[in-house]
Amino acid sequence: MSRTTRTRLGLGVTATALLTATALVPAPAHAEAVTDYTITLDPSARGAAVDDTMYGVFFEDINRAADGGLYAELVQNRSFEYSTADNGSYTPLTSWTAEGAAEVVNDAGRLNERNRHYLSLGAGASVTNAGYNTGIRVEQGKRYDFSVWARAEAGTTLTVTLKDAAGPLATARQVAAKGGWRKYTAAFTATRTSSRGRLAVASTDAAALDMVSLFPRDTYRNQPNGLRKDLAEKIAALRPGFVRFPGGCLVNTGSMEDYSEASGWQRQRAYQWKDTVGPVEERATNANFWGYNQSYGLGYYEYFRFAEDIGAMPLPVVPALVTGCGQNRATDDEALLERHVQDTLDLIEFANGPATSTWGKVRARMGHPRPFGLTHIAVGNEENLPEEFFARFQRFRAAIEAKHPQITVVSNSGPDDSGTTFDTAWRLNREGGVDMVDEHYYNSPQWFLQNNDRYDSYDRQGPKVFLGEYASQGNAWKNALAEAAYMTGLERNADVVKLASYAPLLANEDYVQWSPDMIWFNNHASWGSANYEVQKLFMNNTGDRVIPSTATGTPGVSGPITGAVGLSTWATSAAYDDVRVTAADGSTLLGDDFSGDASQWTHRGAGTWSVQDGAYVQSDAAAENTLVTAGDPAWHDYDLRVRATKRSGKEGFLVAFGVKDTGNYYWWNLGGWNNTRSAVEQAVDGGKSTLVSRAGSIETGRAYDIHVKVRGRQVTLYLDGQEWGGFTDDKPAEPFRQVVTEDARTGELIVKVVNAQDAAARTAIDLGGAKVASRARVTTLAADADAVNTETDAPVTPVTSAFSGVAERFTYTFPANSVTFLRIRQR
Template sequence: MSRTRWRLGLSATALLTATAVLPAPAHAEDAADYTITVDPAAQGAAIDDTMYGVFFEDINRAADGGLYAELVQNRSFEYSTADNASYTPLTSWSVTGAAEAVNDSGRLNERNRTYLSLGAGSSVTNAGYNTGIRVEQGKKYDFSVWARAEGGTTLTVTLKDAAGTLATARQVAVKGGWARYQATFTATRTSNRGRLAVATTNAAALDMVSLFPRDTYKNQPNGLRKDLAEKIEALRPGFLRFPGGCLVNTGSMEDYSEASGWQRERSYQWKDTIGPVEQRATNANFWGYNQSYGLGYYEYFRFAEDIGAMPLPVVPALVTGCGQNKATDDEALLKRHIQDALDLIEFANGPATSTWGKVRARMGHPRPFHLTHIGVGNEENLPHEFYARFQKFRAAIEAKYPEITVVSNSGPDDSGTTFETAWKLNREGGVDMVDEHYYNSPQWFLQNNDRYDSYDRNGPKVFLGEYASQGNAWKNALAEAAYMTGLERNADVVKLASYAPLLANEDYVQWRPDMIWFNNRASWGSANYEVQKLFMNNVGDRVVPSRATGTPSVSGPITGAVGLSTWATSAAYDDVKVTAGNGSTLLSDDFSGGAAQWKHVGGGSWSVQDGQYVQTDAAAENTLVTAGDPAWKDYDLHVKATKKSGKEGFLVAFGVKDTGNYYWWNLGGWNNTQSAVEQASDGGKSTLVSKAGSIETGRAYDIDIKVRGRQVTLYLDGQEWGSFTDDKPAEPFRQVVTRDAGTGELIVKVVNAQDTAARTAIDLGGAKVASRARVTTLAADQDAVNTETDTPVTPVTSTFSGVADTFTYTFPANSVTFLRLPRR
C-alpha cells in the first residue's frame, strides 16, 4: 500500500472529534519536570508500512453474530453437543407444530448434513444473537433459504417482535428438490428484538435459513457487518492476521466417524471455508460454540484488500498449544497439511488458470491477493516438536515459493523455558520472523519499554502477534501506549505488532480485554482502541533518535502477607511458618487448633481435615486465603503442600497487599505443565520466572520462599528452584519521535502515565519546523472505561503555536499526546 494513502496526518474520524484549546499548564509545584532532546541529524530505524496491524480470531462470537453480517443463528441446523454440551440442532429455534432435525441421505450436501423437516401447518422461529435480530426502519434485509417440497408448498416468512410485525410478510412458493429461494424485507420500524419466522402450508424440508442486511460493508454479498468493519478500517492497519489464535492449532487432529460413516478432521481447515456458503462445513470452535465458516478465507483475503492491509494467514503445525500438549506422529496427515499450506498460497497468489487460483476466480476475484507472509502454528508448548514440523513446512514453502516469509513462534509467554528454547531453535535455524505473544499487567508494560533494545539486530525479526495489558481501563491503554514507543524505537527488530483480541460480543465473552466491543445494535472502541488508532494513523517512516529524562524511582523492599490458593485443584496445606530475617517467628500454624488466622478472599471450600488446611473444590479457581501483616518484609515462608486431585498443583502467595496485588509461586500450573512466579498488580498478572514441571498427586512437597529486600529465592524440597529480583522501575513518562517522509513532519509522541502533569522542555536540535503544531490528545481518569453510552477516552484535536527550537509543553496527567510539527 502507498504511504501517501495510509499514513498522512490524522484520520478523518480524529479530525471530526471535538476541537479544544490546550489545557492551562499545571502549577510548577504540581508538575513533574522532564526534558526531551531530539537529534534530527541522526537516523533511527526505518518503520515499515506494515508495522501495526490487527489480529482477528473467532473468539467472543467475533465471526458469527459479529463481523459476519448473518442475522440468523444456527442457520443450517448444525449445532451439536460436539460444539457445546447445551446445543441441539434446534438451538436458537422455537417450533410450532411438527419439526424435526434430520440427517439422512436427503440432506442438502455432504458438508451441510442436518436439515429441518417441517410438517404441514408448522413453523419455526429464529431468535438471532444477543436480544434478537436487529432491524432498522427503512432498511432492506435479504432472506434466503434452501428448501425442498416434492408436492409443493408455500412458505410464509415474517419478521416480528413482541409488539408486532417489523416488515410485510413474504410468500415463497416451493416445489421440487432442493433449490435456493429468496425474498427481501423493508423494515417498517426499528427493533433490537426481532424474530424471523418461517411457516409452511404443506410438508417441506428447510436448510440454510438466512437473513442479511442489504447494507453490509461495501455492499458485498455474504458480507461483513458495516459498523464493525468500518471501525477496523479506521485503524488503517498494515496487516490482517487470521483466523486465530488458539482456534488454529487445537482440535483432535484426528478423523472421527458418525453413524453415517462421515469423517472429517476437527481442527481448522481453510479448504472447508471457501466456495458456496451452503457447501462449507461447520465446526466446533475452540472457544465453546459452533463456527459456520460463512466468514472464510476468501472473505478474510477480500477484507484485507478492502482495508489496504497485508493478509497474514496462520495454518496449524499439527502441534497443539493454548494449554494443550500434543503432537501428531501421523506423517501422512502432516504431509497433507503441508500441501494444504502450499495450496493456500496458490489460492491467494496463483493465476486464474491454476487449480486453486481458479477456485478464487470463480468466487469473484480473478486477480491475486498478493500474499507475502504465512504463519505456521500458534503458541505451541512443545518447542522441539513444533520446530521439527515447522522446518518441514518452511522447506516445502521456500522450495516452491521462495518469496514468501514463513513465520515461526515462541510459545505463549514473554519468557520461560518454552520461550527460551523456541528462540534458540529459531535463531539457530535462521528463521526470518518469530511470533511472540504475551498478556501482562500494566506495570509490566511500564517496566519493559526496553525489552527489544537488546535483541540481536541480525537475528530473526519479531512479529508481536498478540499483546494486551489485561484490561480495558484507561490505565491499561496508557501502559500499552508507553510500551508502543519502545516498539517503534526498535522498528528494525519489531516488524509487525497487533493488539489482541480484536472483537468481543458483550453477551458471549470468553476472553477479556478486547479492542472493540459490540452487541446487536451498536459497537464502540475501547480505550485501547483509541490508543491503537492514534498510533496506527500517525506512524511515520523513520524513527528520529531522541532521549528523555526519567522519573526518579525509589523502590522499597517487597512487603506483604502470605497466602495459599488452588486453581481447578484440591490440595492440602500444613506446617505453615513465617520467620523474620532476625529469626523471630511471625506466623506458625499446623492447623491443630483450626484455621482462625486465615482470611478467605477467594472462592473454593476450605476446611481443616486431619490437621491439614484443605481446599476440596477441584473445580474452583483462585481460592486464595491469606494470613499475616501486609507490612511484613525480609522473611522466610515455609509450607508443606499435597495435591489431592484436579488439573494443576499449588499456589503459594507472598508479598500480599490485597486481592489484586501480590506474588505467588504457581507450581504445576497451565494444566500441570509448568511452574512460574507470577506478580499480580492491580489485578493483572505478569510472569517473572518460569520452568517446565509438574506436581504429583498424593506426594507431600516442602516449599520455601526467602524474601530479602526485592530479591526472592525459591526452594522445592530443599533444592533451589529459582530466584528473581523485582527492581525494575515502572517508568510512566515515555516518548518516541518519528518523521513522515511524505509531509516532512516530525511526530513527537509522548505518554504521561501518571496522575501528575509533566511540564517538559523539548529541544528539537535545530530541526526546521513551523511554529504551529497539530495536537491530538487522549486523556482521562486512569479507571475510565469506554462503554456503549459513554466514551470518556476520546481524541481531542487542537493546535499549539509555541513551537521553537527549544520550547516547553505541559503534557496532561494520564495522557497520550501526539504533536505533528510541519516542516518549515
C-alpha cells in the same frame, strides 16, 4: 492466545473531562502537581525505518467475533448443526422455536455431505429464529435479504415473516417451493426499527429446510456474504498494515483428523482453510475452541477480501500439527503431516495462483480472479512443545520456500514473554535462521511500563519479531496508557519489531470468553475501547523513520518487597500443612500446623477451605483463585515454608507472598496452565505478569516442601530443598515515555508522549536544531485513569487542537494520564 486472568471488567464509569493542549501560562498556586522532564532530539542521527505494515489487527473467532459479530448473518444456527457433542447446552434447534411437527434430521436426504442436518417441517408447522443477543436487529427503511434451501417434493408455500413482540417488522413474503433441494430468496424492507426481531418460516405442506439466512443488504462495501458494516468500518478506521487470521488458539486446537462418521462430523476439528471456501452451503461447520459453534461463513476468501478492501497485508496462520493452548500434543502421522503441508501450499496457490491453477480457479469462481498478493504466512500458534513444533515447522518452511521463495514463513516462541519454552523456541529459531518469530504475551499494566526497553537488546541480525498478540489486562484508560508507553518502545525498535497487533480484536458483550478486547458490540451498536483509541492514534500517525531522542525519567523502585502470605488453588483440590514464616533473624512471624483451627487465615477468594486431619484443605476441585491469607502486609525480609499435597484437579499449588490485598501480590504457581509449567506471577491492581517460568508438573498425592525466601527485592525459591529459581523485582515502572518519528510525505516530526501518572508533565523539548514552523497540530487522549468507554459514554476520545509555541527549544505540559501527539512541520 494464552491463559491469563479472564475476568470481565465492569463497564459503568463516570464521564471525565478531556484535557486539551494549550499554550503554557504560569500555573496558579492551586494547580495540579507538575513533574519536570526533558526530551532531546538528534535529527542528524538515523533511526530505524518504520514499515507501513508495522501495526495491524489480529482477528480470532472468540467472544462471538465472527457469527453474531463481524459476519453479517442475522440467523443463529442457520443450518441446524448445533450439537450437544459440541456444547452441553446446545441442541439442533438452539436459537429456534418450533410450532407443529418439526424435527431435525440427519439422513441420506441431507443437502450435502458437509451440511448434514436439515429441518423437516410438517404441514402447517413453522419455526422462528431468535438471532443473537436480544434478537435480530432491523432498522426502518433498510433492506434485508432472505434465503433458504428447501426440498418439497409435492410442493409447498413458505411464508416468511419478520416480527417482534409488538407485531410485524416488514411485509410478509411468500415463496413457492417444489421439487428437490433448491435455493429460494426474498427481500424485506423494515417498516420499524427493532433490536428484538424474530425471523419465522411457516410451511403450508411438508417440506425440508436448510441454510435459513437473513442478511442486511447494507454490508461493508455491499459485498455478498459480507461483513457487518459498523464493525468493519471501525477496523478500517485503524488503517491497519496487516490482518492476522483466523487465530489464535482456534488454529492449533481440536482434532487433527478429517471429518467422518467415526469422528462425529461436528466435533471440534483443527481449523483447516479448505473447510471455509466455496459456496457457503457446502462449507463445514465446526465446534469452536472457545465453546460455541462456527459456521465458516466467514472463511479464508472473506478474510483475504476484507484485508484487500482495507488496504492491509493478509497474514494467515496454519496449524503445524502440534496443538497448543493447554492441549500439548504432536502428531506422528506422517501422511497427515504431509497432507497439511500440501494444504499450505494449496493455500498459497489459492491466494496467489493464476485463475487457471487448481486453487486459483476456486478463488476466481468465488468472484476474485486477480491474486490477493500473499507475502507472509505463519505456521503454528503458541505451541508449548518447542522441540516438536520446530521439527514440524521446518517441514512446512522447506516446502514453502522450495516452491514460493518470496513468502516469509513466520515461526513463534510459545505463549509467554519468557521462560523455558520461550528460551528454547528462540534458540531453535535463531539456530534455524528463521526470518520472523511471533511473540505473544498478556501482562499487567505495570509490566508494560517496566519493559519499554524489552527489544533494545535483541540481536539486530537475528530473526525479526512479530508481536502477534499483546494486551495489558483491562479496558480501563490506565491499561491503554501502559500499552501506549510500551508502543513507544516498539517504534524505537522498528528495525527488530516489524509487525505488532493488539489482541483480541472483537467481543460481543453477551458472549465473552476473554477480556479485555479492543472493540465491543451487541446486535445494534459497537464502540471502541480506550485501547482502541490508543491503537488508532498510533496506526494513523506512524511515520516512516524514527528520529533518535532521549528523555529524562522518573525515580524508580525503592524499599523491600513487603506483604503477608497466602495459599490458593486453581481448578484443583489441595492440602497445606506446616506453614512457617520466619524473619531474617530467625524469629517466628507465623506458625500453623493446623492441629486446631484456621483462625489465623482470612478467606479472600472462591473455594471451600476447612481443617481436615491436621491440614488446611481446599476441597472444591472446580473453583478458581481460592486465596486465603495470613500475616501482616508490612512484613519484609522473611522465609515462607509450607508443605503441600495435591488431592485432585487440573493444576497444582499457588503459594503467595508479598500480599497487600486481593489485587496486589506475588504467587508461585506450581503446576499451572493445566499442569504443564510453573511460574512466579505478580499481580498489580488485579493484572498479572510472569516474572520467571519453567516447564514442569505436580503429582497427585505427593507431598512437596515449598520454601520462598524474600530478601529486599530479591526472591529465591526452593522446591524439596533444591533451588528452583528466583528473581529481583527492582525494575522501575516508568510512567513517562516518548518516541519521535518523521513523516516523509508531509515532512512533519511526530512527537509522541505518554504521561501515565496523575501529575502533569512539564517538559522542555529540544528539537536538536531542526527548523520548524511555530504551530503544531495536537491530538490528545486524556481521562481519569479508571475511565472505560461504553456503548453510551466515551470518556476516552481524541481531542484535536493547535499549539503555537513551537520553536527549536520550547516547553509543553502534557496532561496527567495522557497520550499526546504533536505533529510539527519542518521548514
